[in-house]
Amino acid sequence: MPRSRIIALTNQKGGVGKTTTVCALCGVFSSKNKKVLAIDLDPQGNLSFSLGASMEGLTIHDVITGRCSFDDAIQRTENCDVVASNILLSGSELELNSAGREFILKEKLEPLKYRYDYILLDTPPALSILTINAYVATDDLIVPMTPEILSLQGISQLTDTILAVKKYYNKALDVRGILFTRYNARYLLSKEVEDMADIVARQLSCKVLETKITHNIQVAEAPAHQMTLIRYAPSSRASKDYVKLAGELYPEAMQ
Ligand SMILES: Nc1ncnc2c1ncn2[C@@H]1O[C@H](COP(=O)(O)OP(=O)(O)O)[C@@H](O)[C@H]1O
Ligand SMILES: [Mg+2]
Structure with missing residues (x-):
């Protein structure tokens, strides 16, 4: 098996579709019989819940603090393999205090790299040490945004952090693009939002992705059924x- 492709969704703003996108992509890749691992790096545990994983047992917190290995924490769900998180993860800012703390996730992922086709990382709405660990460990970054001016505020902090990680820790980090989520084609993007997104994309040397994710009620319903969107509502626009x-x-996943 070739090396896994690791993909992280990031934006320090909450509510922009990070978790939703991780969950949905896990569903799409799994539907193509790819071997998928989802890792929840947000103490809120929304991804864990959405994919039907238990938040009571061993979690990513135990893995990155050295209490167990990834193998011990991986749960097999009907959707894909999942490493859950829970609120204990919020203590990791203090616990990850040794030199090299930015590299912990990368190092722990090493043994899994030939066992999965895709490893997806969901990140918390903060530019914390967990987020940095995700940037260091990942191959690809996708930055979801909602089409409002407000969602673009604070973005310079995000771009500064991404560029710093790329410069000092992970030269191969590939920012794949900015993804508009909760998009309504009936209301064209305002010129201001389009221009701002282009500026951000230029700063990150990436593009605004051609695909935009439609705002659909089924997207919000799927987590309650602990099903990925493609299983819950395969014919929905957003799916x-x-x-x-x-x-x-x-494209290689979809053949
Ligand atoms: N395309 C969409 N259509 C409708 N609701 C969406 C869509 N994408 C996300 N949502 C909803 O928006 C909220 C925030 O999404 P979420 O993925 O949790 O954001 P984040 O992880 O960035 O905080 C959730 O309630 C989710 O169901
Ligand atoms: Mg989230």
Whole structure:
């Protein structure tokens, strides 16, 4: 098996579709019989819940603090393999205090790299040490945004952090693009939002992705059923958008 492709979703703003996108892409890749691991790096545990993983047993917190290995923490769900998180992870800012703390996740992932086709990382709404660990460990970064001016505020902090990690810790980090989520084609993107997104994309040497994810009620419903979108509502517009997104970024997965 070739080396896994590691993909992280990031934006220090909450509510922009990070967790939703990780969950949906896990579903799309799994539907193509790819071997998928989802890792929840947000203490809120939304991804763990959405994919039907238990938040009571061993979690990513135990893995990165050295209490157990990834193998011990991996749960097999009907959706894909999952490493869950829970609120204990919020203590990791203090616990990860040794030299090299930025590299812990990368190092722990090493033994898994030939066992999965895709490893997806969900990150917390903060530019914390957990987020940095995700940037260091990942191959690809996708930055979701909602089409409002507000969601673009604070973005310079995000771009500064990404560029610093790329410069000092992970030269191969590939920012794949900015992804508009919760998009409504009936309301064209305002000129201001489009211009701002282009500026951000230029700063990050990436592009605004062609695929935009439609705002669909089924997206919000799927987590309650602990099903990925493609299982819960395969014919919904948003599900088709996520299939298109996977085709735009990972055509090799969709053959
Ligand atoms: N395309 C969409 N259509 C409708 N609701 C969406 C869509 N994408 C995300 N949401 C909803 O928006 C909220 C925030 O999304 P979420 O993925 O949790 O954001 P984040 O992880 O960035 O905080 C959730 O309630 C989710 O169900
Ligand atoms: Mg989230």
